[in-house]
Amino acid sequence: MKILYYKTAAVEFKDPSVLTFSSSFDENFYKYCFNKITNNGDYRPYFNTDDFANRTVSLNIEKEFLKAGHVLPIASKKSSDKNLEIHQKIIRDFFSRFPEFVGLFENNTLRAEESVSNAEILLKSSVTSSNFIQIKGVIDEINRTAWSRPKNTSERQSGVSTLGSISEALLHRALYSLVDEVNFFKVTHPDVKSYGDFALMCLPNNLWLSVKSNFSRERLLASGYSNDILGVGFFEDAKEFSSLVRVRNFQRAGFLAIYCPDIPVSEKQLTLGTNTYNEIHQKYAIKKEPLPTNVNGRNFIRRLSLLHSDLTKILNVRDIKKRSTVKF
Numbered sequence: 132m133k134i135l136y137y138k139t140a141a142v143e144f145k146d147p148s149v150l151t152f153s154s155s156f157d158e159n160f161y162k163y164c165f166n167k168i169t170n171n172g173d174y175r176p177y178f179n180t181d182d183f184a185n186r187t188v189s190l191n192i193e194k195e196f197l198k199a200g201h202v203l204p205i206a207s208k209k210s211s212d213k214n215l216e217i218h219q220k221i222i223r224d225f226f227s228r229f230p231e232f233v234g235l236f237e238n239n240t241l242r243a244e245e246s247v248s249n250a251e252i253l254l255k256s257s258v259t260s261s262n263f264i265q266i267k268g269v270i271d272e273i274n275r276t277a278w279s280r281p282k283n284t285s286e287r288q289s290g291v292s293t294l295g296s297i298s299e300a301l302l303h304r305a306l307y308s309l310v311d312e313v314n315f316f317k318v319t320h321p322d323v324k325s326y327g328d329f330a331l332m333c334l335p336n337n338l339w340l341s342v343k344s345n346f347s348r349e350r351l352l353a354s355g356y357s358n359d360i361l362g363v364g365f366f367e368d369a370k371e372f373s374s375l376v377r378v379r380n381f382q383r384a385g386f387l388a389i390y391c392p393d394i395p396v397s398e399k400q401l402t403l404g405t406n407t408y409n410e411i412h413q414k415y416a417i418k419k420e421p422l423p424t425n426v427n428g429r430n431f432i433r434r435l436s437l438l439h440s441d442l443t444k445i446l447n448v449r450d451i452k453k454r455s456t457v458k459f
Contacts, residue, residue: 133165135235137174137253142231144168153228156192156199160225163190164232174253176237176276184218196221211283234273238280240289243296246270247304260439263305267365268394270297275398298365302342303328305439314446327360331445333456338387338445359456362389363438365396369410372432378423387425387459388441393434408434427458 133144147165152158167177182188196203204220206213219239226233226245233241233249250269251257258266282290306329309315315331318324318339327339336359343364362381372378372389381389393408395401400410411432415422423431433441441459448454 133168133170135168135172135174137234140253140255142174142253144231154199154201156195156201157225157228159195160190160192161229164235168235174234176279177235179237179279180219180222180239181215181280183222184212184215192218192221207285209285211285215283216285234276237277239277240286240293241274241277243293243300246273246293246297247301249273258301258304259308260305260442263301264392264394264436266305267298267301267392267396270301271396271401275401299342302363302365306340306342309439309442309446314451315442326358331442332451333359333445333454334452336456338456338459358385359387359459360385361438362386363435364390365392365435366407367397367400369407369414373411373414375420375423378431382423382425382431386431387427387456388429388431388433390433390435390438393436408432425459427456429459 132146135142135144144165147158147162150158150161152161164178183190183192193203204217204224206216206220210216222236222239223242223245226241226249230245230248231252233245234253247258247266247270250266250273253269253273254262254266256262256266303317307317310317310329313332315329317329318327328342329340331338331340339358339360341360341362343362343366366372366389369391372391391408391411393406395404395406400406412422425431445454445456445459
């Protein structure tokens with residue numbers, strides 16, 4: 132076994148001799164990576180995906196992938212570098228079975244599932260509604276060390292899509308920790324799916340949750356049907372929620388609150404030491420306008436980190452006849 136340290140957390144990499152691999156590719160690639168890791172070192176990038184694509188390393192992963200009986204991934208038609216994209220996809224396929232290696236590679240666009248799984252390993256905790264903010268912070272930190280060169284056009288486009296997928300996947304997994312399929316459940320029926328992603332049984336109206344990604348004002352508004360609804364997401368743009376006219380549109384659609392991130396979710400926010408929630412407050416302060424409230428007189432813009440406690444307060448009222456959104 133070898134150990135790398137993410138801050139103070141020990142990340143374990145099992146010796147390949149104790150593992151059972153599903154293919155010769157997994158075995159050979161795992162052994163190659165394992166042998167390059169410095170035991171008791173820092174959890175950081177050790178490998179450059181470009182080196183595998185350019186064949187400047189001793190292991191030819193394309194050849195190993197084919198030898199194991201796999202079919203090579205297909206690069207997109209608009210790919211800026213088809214050879215590089217194929218090698219990126221081969222490595223991402225490896226991550227799906229060994230997500231602990233995600234933070235050891237640079238110059239590869241990551242998928243949502245592997246990014247979340249990797250963060251869970253680093254924090255030694257599964258995603259819950261009480262720690263998803265912390266998990267997102269870890270994912271963002273790993274992503275910030277993941278590139279040693281400017282992204283090409285395809286990578287930039289893929290990165291934007293991936294960031295949105297990570298945000299939505301993370302929020303869905305966080306809310307699933309509250310799902311009991313009776314009081315709180317994920318909406319799956321196609322006839323009502325457009326109302327929201329989750330529903331919580333309440334009076335006088337059920338409480339719907341619309342979970343969106345980083346930029347989604349229009350998508351959020353599409354969820355409103357004059358129901359009681361919450362907007363939830365890792366929104367980056369404070370302007371989406373700092374205009375009273377825009378807020379009024381949300382309220383007319385039935386939104387009781389918008390939960391905005393109170394941790395940095397962009398490179399700019401990290402540099403400035405701010406976050407979307409604080410930026411929204413600052414914009415209202417500059418305009419000398421009061422912060423918006425909902426129909427119940429409560430804060431309309433809320434910290435995303437409070438979502439867990441706010442929902443728990445409602446779910447703790449076990450008798451649905453007494454569970455109400457009137458004071459939410």
